[in-house]
Amino acid sequence: MHLGAVDWGVIALYLVFVLGIGIVSARRAKSGNDFFLAGRAIPAWVCGLAFISANLGAQEVIGMGASGAKYGISTAHFYWIGAIPAMVFIGVFMMPFYYGSKARSAPEYLRMRFDEKTRALNALTFAVMTILNSGISMYALAKLIQTLHVFDAPFAALGLPQAWIFHGAILTSAAVVLVYIYMGGLRGAIYNEVLQFFLIVAGFAPLVWLGLRQVGGWHGLQASLAPGYTHAWAGMAHATTNRLGVDWFGLSMGLGFVLSFGYWCTDFLVVQRAMAANSMSAARRTPLIAAGVKMFIPFIVILPGLIAIALTSAPDHPGQAPAAAVAPGQIVHHDPGVIPIKIDPTSGKPMLDARGQPQLDYDLATPNLLLRYFPIGMVGVGLTALLASFMSGMAGGVTAFNTVFTYDIYQAYIRRDASDGHYLTVGRLATLFGIAASVAAAYLCSQFNNINDFLQLVMAFVNAPVFATFLLGMFWKRTTGHGAFIGLAAGTLTAAIHHGLTLPVNDLPGLKGGWLGVTHTYASEMAQNFWIAIWAWGACFLVTIAVSLMTKPKPEGELTGLVYSLTPKIVHETGPWYMRPVILGVIMLTATVVLNLIFR
Structure with a gap:
């Protein structure tokens, strides 16, 4: 991959803004409340976009694209069943407890409600999860940089092995995230997440438009794919077309209830964004604003995976070389290699499943599609969008980790009565430790061909x-x-x-x-x-x-x-409809039902 001066300029400008936000936010991170909870002074719309952007990391942009290629449009269940109802529930029913209790973290709420041992168990398991979550983002970023050969020339000029690019990308991304979180805390992370959200939309909406044009629009995409790829519900009716391999009970209970509510209602990584809002009303509206955006995210993160598999010779879906141009409505043939075979990073050989068949590397569906369609200039925008998603995922995990470690592990069990300045220092050191542990976790991800799994x-x-x-x-x-x-x-x-x-x-x-x-x-x-x-x-x-x-x-x-x-009970809120959590929740649920019917 050869980036032009414009592409490098876009990436450099993004990094300047990221670090600049960290520097500006550092001026207001003078206390523990400022560093860990952004002073509880952030407007609802900013918290809402940060709430969704904290989840819009590598596992979303790359992982959902990979799942779209592997499982089809049924991946949208992670949004329309596995997110929106839970986001409405936390906004309407649970945020009053989180925000009203003045707890600084989800484990601290468990201490207030139950006892110290329950808090400790949740804090420890959550800390491990956030480290793994940040590691996933680091792994995806490093793999992307290595696959796109962005730094091949600089490493060759320095006489360094090309295999070191993967390690260099992990360390560089870790350093950038460390700087702006260490300086600005949660406020720096939140405003960077808002910037990253707009970059992700700007980078991937054109990719979907260009990809759909290539395959002849939605109808051409449907005709190009194997049965079950483009029907979220109908494809689950038969074993041969059920890409997820899950029946309706497993989907509804496992994803729609347990995993969905477990993440959106209890995961401090996202709850922390709502707890930074400037009022109870703003905290309740934060997940509802995010839900309104979330229901449309599948169209920019899942569709690239479907388009990529339509242009790939998959083991169960043989393809041929594509025609040079495709008119709207025309069915396109397949292009071997858009999604490559997964290679073992140690042996350099294809990774095989239990049948001895090579595995497709679904994580490369979205990056390879970006390379296929974007010209110089737009490649920089698309690559910056990917970088933004990785930074967002890393920052979300690290800000949650440093808060839980400081208040629910260090203060609770190591030093209870230190000054606020002492805990602020511990929080910054926890940021450093969290980044280092995330680097180690990044190497675990190489065993999966879909980071969302x-x-x-x-x-x-x-x-x-x-x-x-x-x-x-x-x-x-x-x-x-x-x-x-x-x-x-x-x-x-x-x-x-x-x-x-x-x-x-x-x-x-x-x-x-x-x-x-x-x-x-x-x-x-x-x-x-x-x-x-x-x-x-x-x-x-x-x-x-x-x-x-x-x-x-x-x-x-x-x-x-x-x-x-x-x-x-909370007094019935007055004012415009868009300021009332219950009305907003009903609108979000209704819109979700409509989307499920359209793509059934």
Whole structure:
């Protein structure tokens, strides 16, 4: 790949703005409240865009493009079923508890509602998850830089091996994120996420338009793909067309309820953005504003994957060389190599599944499509959009990690009564440590041919059981601290056992499961993830109830503002419709139903 001066200029300008925002934000990061919660002074619309952008990282832009190529339009279920309802729920029902309790983190809310041991368990598992999440973004960025050969010439001029480009890209991206979070804290991350959101839209909307033109529009895309790729619901009716390999119950319960609500309602990475809002009303509207944007994100992150697979010779979908030009409505033939075979970075040989067949590297669907269609100048915009998504994913994980580490691990168990300045220093050091740990986690991702599969596996272990804990804690006053802790531990252990006893079809035992012995195989890695989440949530939910009934709950006077039935109801909000959370929530749910019907 050869970048022109304009392309390099766009990338350089983006980095200047990123670091500039960090420098400006540093002027206001003088206290722990400023550094960790942006002083709770951010407008609702900014928090809303940051709320969605924190999730619009590598796992979204690259991972959802990879899932679109691997599973088809049914990947949109991660949005229209696996996001919008949960975002409405947290905005209408749960944000009053988070924001009103004045908790500085989700684990701190668990301490206030239950006890220290429940907080500690959640803080530790969440810290691990955020590190892995940031590592995913670093891995995707480094892989992109290596694949596009952006730095081949500089490394060759310095006499350095080309294999070092991967490592250099990881370290460089880590350094950039470290600088602006270390200086500006959450405020620097939030305003950078808003910038990154607009860059992502500007970079990928033209890519989708050009790609659809090449394949003859939506109807041409449908005709070019195997059955099941372009029908979100109809394709699930038969095993031969069910790309996800999940039945309606596994999809609705695993993704639509457990993973969805577990992430959007309890994951501090996104909740932190709403908690930085300047009022209770703004905090409640933050996830609802994000939901209005979220429902249209599939059109810029999933469609590139479908277009790429339509132009690729997949093992189950043979193709031929394409014609030079395609008129609207004309069916295009396939172009071998848009999505390449996945190569083992150690041996340099193709990675094979259990059948001995080479695996497609779905993570390269979106980057390769970008190279195919964008000219000089636009390549810089597209590449900058990808960089923005990676930076956003890394920053989201690191800002959540430094807050949880400082308040829920260091202050709680190492030094309780230090000054605010001391905790601010610890938070900055935690940022440094979080970046370093994320670098190590980045190398784990090389075992997966779809980083979204890896992300959902991590969430099944962490978010699924903790959602049961939050749900019972907020809406059942009888839940006890002992019940919450034992239930959370049981849910996490159940996830590990289920993972160890099951394996996706055609995969080998190891990181993807089966390390205790294979008692069941799933049609896909995503199907396995959904059922791990279901079992983990169910175990936590049932064990928490059983233990709570046998132990003594907190007095009701200590639960005011923490439990729904013991909290004064919010006065009905007046003003324009777009300022009322309930009305906004109804609009978002209605629009989601319409989208599901259109693409059924």
